[in-house]
Amino acid sequence: MIVSTTHPAAAGNPADRDLLPPVTAAVHAAGAQLLQRFAASSVPRASLGEVVAAIHANDDAALAVLRDALMAARPGAGWIEDELEGGALPPGEWWIADPVEGNINHVHGMADWGVTATLVRDNLPVLTVAHVPLSGKTYAAVRGGGAFADGVALRPSAKTDLGAAMVATGQARPGEDSLTYRRIGQSVTAMLEAALVVRVTVPATFQLALVAGGQMDAFWQHSQVRSGLVAGALLVEEAGGSVTDLHGRPWSLASEDFLACAPGLRHAAVATLSALA
Structure with a gap:
């Protein structure tokens, strides 16, 4: 589902909200690649080497779609190569993407995996789209514009205990x-x-x-x-x-x-x- 910029999620920085459609399209396209691989990936692996090889193959398939699309959507933004890195980034804009978040679940035939892409500006996340291909659900947020799941506003629990x-x-x-x-x-x-x-x-x-x-x-x-x-x-x-x-x-x-x-x-x-x- 493409997130419409006429939705309340369109509040926030106009330049950032305009990125929602191409970023959503990018994570959906990567997710479609992973769905095609999912049945084969449900075959049990017998060794750590086989698991690691399957993880890398998934990453390569999703990145082939995701990276070029995100870099085209925001020319000049940096790209983080190592998805397992942590810590602060240099000033400026960076794409932090996980082409198969929950990859270990994917290769074991489990459902909890997806594709995420987040634009970080001066170490502050300002836009994100996270897609769960098996359910079709897409989460999106723009800083100052709220958070949504398939266009429905998200609200945290009211619990105090x-x-x-x-x-x-x-x-x-x-x-x-x-x-x-x-x-x-x-x-x-x-x-x-x-x-x-x-x-x-x-x-x-x-x-x-x-x-x-x-x-x-x-x-x-x-x-x-x-x-x-x-x-x-x-x-x-x-x-x-x-x-x-x-x-x-x-x-x-x-x-x-x-x-x-x-x-x-x-x-x-x-x-x-x-x-x-």
């Missing part, structure tokens, strides 16, 4: 250090004691889309990968949710960890997680 909350976390990338793994485990234990239900899953963007839409109440992550957080961070923020680090400070690309939640749960979530950060 962490004990009634469904929350989630996941690892940012394979091969994290042992301290990060320990923190993930400790944070899951802390949330199992504080929240109603805890999920541990990937990818981050589509968990964050659920936070933006109120189906889930919080998502946190120790460590970070830019491509897994910028799209969802903008969706949650524009929906009216809270986006901080685990100490409750404003989140940025330079932050070492991440928390997005319903605004009424911010203080309780920070209190639960900050001692483990």
Whole structure:
């Protein structure tokens, strides 16, 4: 579905909102390529080498469509080659895209995967489109213009009791250090004691889309990968949710960890997680 610039999502920077149709077309085209590969990708892999090869083949197929389209939509913007990188960027505009976010799910025949593209300006995400090909759902946000799923405005949960909350976390990338793994485990234990239900899953963007839409109440992550957080961070923020680090400070690309939640749960979530950060 192409997001219409006559929709309320058209608020915000006019130059950014005009990018919504070509960016949406680009992620849809990449998603169509991945759908063609999905049945074959559901065949179980017997070794790590086979899994990695399938992941790279998916990336190549989607990038062949996605990269040229995004660079044509915004000539002069930079392109981030390594989707697993983190940290602040040099000044200016950059495309942060994940051609197959949740690629590990795709190659195992699972449904939770998609394509994301986010324009970052001076380290601030200003436009994002995230597409889930199997369901056909498309999430979009322009800074100052709200967040939408297929044209319907997103709003976070109204919950104020962490004990009634469904929350989630996941690892940012394979091969994290042992301290990060320990923190993930400790944070899951802390949330199992504080929240109603805890999920541990990937990818981050589509968990964050659920936070933006109120189906889930919080998502946190120790460590970070830019491509897994910028799209969802903008969706949650524009929906009216809270986006901080685990100490409750404003989140940025330079932050070492991440928390997005319903605004009424911010203080309780920070209190639960900050001692483990």
